Amino acid sequence: MPTYNTSPGTRDILAPESARWRAFQQVFADIVERAGFGHIIPPMFEDLGVFLRVGETTEIVTKEMYDFDDKGGRRIALRPEQTASVCRAFVEHRPVTPWKVWYAGPNFRYEKPQQGRYRQFDQVGVEVLGIDDPQLDAEVIALAVDFYRRLGLHGIRLSLNSLGDSGDRDRYATALRAHFTSHLDALSTESRATLERNPLRVLDSKRPEDAPLIAAAPRMADHLTDAAATHFAAVQSALRAAGVDFVIDDRLVRGLDYYRRTTFEFVATSLTAAHTAIGGGGRYDGLVADLGGPETPGIGFALGLDRTLLACDAEGVFAAPTSAVDAFIVDVTGGEQAAQLCTQLRAAGFGVDRAYDSRSMKSQMKVADRSGARVAIIIGEDEVAANTVTVRTMESGSQQLVSRGELVERLKTVLGR
RNA sequence: GUGGGCGUAGCUCAGUUGGCUAGAGCGCUAGGUUGUGGUCCUAGAGGUCGCGGGUUCGAGCCCCGUCGUCCACCCCA
Known part of the structure; x- marks a missing residue:
C-alpha cells in the first residue's frame, strides 16, 4: 500500500x-x-x-x-x-x-x-x-x-x-419570500432553510413535495x-x-x-x-x-x-488523441548506437524512443511494440559492422537494411512525410 | 454537512455457515535450442486481505472506530 x-x-x-x-x-x-x-x-x-x-x-x-x-x-x-x-x-x-x-x-x-x-x-x-x-x-x-x-x-x-x-432581483426575492412563507407548512424542511438564506434558490429545489408550490410561485418575468x-x-x-x-x-x-x-x-x-x-x-x-x-x-x-x-x-465523442513516437530503436550492441541515433533522429524532427538496460532483442521488440511506434530501427553486430540499420515496419513486419546515411530519407518515406 | 454501498496482487474481481502455506483473469518478467513484437505454450515475481482496536482456540470473513472511495441528498461546473 x-x-x-x-x-x-x-x-x-x-x-x-x-x-x-x-x-x-x-x-x-x-x-x-x-x-x-x-x-x-x-x-x-x-x-x-x-x-x-x-x-x-x-x-x-x-x-x-x-x-x-x-x-x-x-x-x-x-x-x-x-x-x-x-x-x-x-x-x-x-x-x-x-x-x-x-x-x-x-x-x-x-x-x-x-x-x-x-x-x-x-x-x-x-x-x-x-x-x-x-x-x-x-x-x-x-x-x-x-x-x-x-x-x-x-x-x-x-x-x-x-x-x-439588482432592484428587480430584490423585489422578486421579496415576493418569493412572501409566497413561500405564506405556505410554509407545504414546504420541505430543506427548502425552509434555503428560504432563510436565499428565496431564489428555493426555485432550484428538486424535491417533489416542493413542486406545486414552486409552480405557483411568482414569475421573475413579471418583476422585470x-x-x-x-x-x-x-x-x-x-x-x-x-x-x-x-x-x-x-x-x-x-x-x-x-x-x-x-x-x-x-x-x-x-x-x-x-x-x-x-x-x-x-x-x-x-x-x-x-x-x-x-x-x-x-x-x-x-x-x-x-x-x-x-x-x-x-x-462517445472527443476521444483521447493517440500519441506515439515515430520510431523505436532496438539496439542489442550495448546502447551507444541507440543513444547516437536518438539524438540524430530527434534533431531531424522524428519522435524517437529506445530501450535500455541492454535487454534481449525479444524483450526490446516487445517494448517497441508497446510504444506504438510505426517503425522499429534494429541495430545488431552485423549492422554496426556494415554501418547500416534494419528498418522494420511494425504493422506489416517487413524490414530492410538501410545505410546510416540514407536512414533519414528512408524514414520519411516509410512514415509518409 | 447528512444518509447508504464498498475497500483482497499494478488493474478487474472470486473467496462458501469464521478453520491449514489467500486465488483467477488481465498486466508485468524470463524462457520456448542461440538477431525480432503483436497469437500460442511454460515458468516466475508480486498481497502486513485500507488502518487500529475487539470477540474467538482460530478472522479476509463477525463487532466498534478510523481513513479512503463510490452513490444519493445538499450544493454546484
Missing part, C-alpha cells in the same frame, strides 16, 4: 487522458482567440475578500471556501471560480474596454466529492467587461455552443433566463423593469438570428449572487447522474463596482472540463 494518495477530491490525470485535457483546452483557445479574446492567467489564490463578493448567501462562500492564513497573516483563499479574479484584475489594471479575456485552469471548493464533482476542478471560460449590448450576450452564448459542437457534442440543452437588474425586459428580448432575438436553440426557464437561478439580467446554463442530456449542468454563465453588472472599480457591465461563462468530458464519454 502506498504511503500517500492524492487528497480527497483530487486526482492525477495520466496519459492518454491528460492529452485529452490539453486538446480540450486547445480547441477552446482556438475558438475564443479567433473571436478576439486574450488569455488571462490569474493567480490560483487571492485575498479572501475578492471571493466574498461572489455572495454571502452562497455555499461556495459560506462553507466551501478553501481558505487559510499565510505566514504574513493575510487571509487567503484558493479561488472557487475565476470571474471574481478577472474583475479584480480589471480594477487593478484598468484595461480599455471592451476587455475580452479567456481562461483555463483549476478552481477549488471544499465539497464532498462524487461523480463530476471534485475539490480541484478545471474550467475554461470567457469574460467580457465594459459592454452592455444584448448582442454581446448572444455572441458569448454562441461561442460556448460552437465549442460544444467542435467537441462533437449533440445533447446539449441551453436554458435561458433573466434575473433582472422595462429596460431589463427589453434587454432580455433583444438577447433572445439575437440568439434566434444566430441559429442558437434555447429554452426559456424562468426557474433558472444560478448559484452565484452576483448574476444580473441574462443568465444561462448548459445541460448535457446524455448524462444521467446528478451533475448534468456542464456549464453556465450570465451577466454580473455590478461586480466590478463591488470590487472597488467603476460601474462596469460584465458577462461571461465557465464550462466544467471534467463534466463536459463525462458528457463526451456518454456520447
Whole structure:
C-alpha cells in the first residue's frame, strides 16, 4: 500500500487522458482567440475578500471556501471560480474596454466529492467587461455552443433566463419570500432553510413535495423593469438570428449572487447522474463596482472540463488523441548506437524512443511494440559492422537494411512525410 | 454537512455457515535450442486481505472506530 494518495477530491490525470485535457483546452483557445479574446492567467489564490463578493448567501462562500492564513497573516483563499479574479484584475489594471479575456485552469471548493464533482476542478471560460449590448450576450452564448459542437457534442440543452437588474432581483426575492412563507407548512424542511438564506434558490429545489408550490410561485418575468425586459428580448432575438436553440426557464437561478439580467446554463442530456449542468454563465453588472472599480457591465461563462468530458464519454465523442513516437530503436550492441541515433533522429524532427538496460532483442521488440511506434530501427553486430540499420515496419513486419546515411530519407518515406 | 454501498496482487474481481502455506483473469518478467513484437505454450515475481482496536482456540470473513472511495441528498461546473 502506498504511503500517500492524492487528497480527497483530487486526482492525477495520466496519459492518454491528460492529452485529452490539453486538446480540450486547445480547441477552446482556438475558438475564443479567433473571436478576439486574450488569455488571462490569474493567480490560483487571492485575498479572501475578492471571493466574498461572489455572495454571502452562497455555499461556495459560506462553507466551501478553501481558505487559510499565510505566514504574513493575510487571509487567503484558493479561488472557487475565476470571474471574481478577472474583475479584480480589471480594477487593478484598468484595461480599455471592451476587455475580452479567456481562461483555463483549476478552481477549488471544499465539497464532498462524487461523480463530476471534485475539490480541484478545471474550467475554461470567457469574460467580457465594459459592454452592455444584448448582442454581446448572444455572441458569448454562441461561442460556448460552437465549442460544444467542435467537441462533437449533440445533447446539449441551453436554458435561458433573466434575473433582472439588482432592484428587480430584490423585489422578486421579496415576493418569493412572501409566497413561500405564506405556505410554509407545504414546504420541505430543506427548502425552509434555503428560504432563510436565499428565496431564489428555493426555485432550484428538486424535491417533489416542493413542486406545486414552486409552480405557483411568482414569475421573475413579471418583476422585470422595462429596460431589463427589453434587454432580455433583444438577447433572445439575437440568439434566434444566430441559429442558437434555447429554452426559456424562468426557474433558472444560478448559484452565484452576483448574476444580473441574462443568465444561462448548459445541460448535457446524455448524462444521467446528478451533475448534468456542464456549464453556465450570465451577466454580473455590478461586480466590478463591488470590487472597488467603476460601474462596469460584465458577462461571461465557465464550462466544467471534467463534466463536459463525462458528457463526451456518454456520447462517445472527443476521444483521447493517440500519441506515439515515430520510431523505436532496438539496439542489442550495448546502447551507444541507440543513444547516437536518438539524438540524430530527434534533431531531424522524428519522435524517437529506445530501450535500455541492454535487454534481449525479444524483450526490446516487445517494448517497441508497446510504444506504438510505426517503425522499429534494429541495430545488431552485423549492422554496426556494415554501418547500416534494419528498418522494420511494425504493422506489416517487413524490414530492410538501410545505410546510416540514407536512414533519414528512408524514414520519411516509410512514415509518409 | 447528512444518509447508504464498498475497500483482497499494478488493474478487474472470486473467496462458501469464521478453520491449514489467500486465488483467477488481465498486466508485468524470463524462457520456448542461440538477431525480432503483436497469437500460442511454460515458468516466475508480486498481497502486513485500507488502518487500529475487539470477540474467538482460530478472522479476509463477525463487532466498534478510523481513513479512503463510490452513490444519493445538499450544493454546484
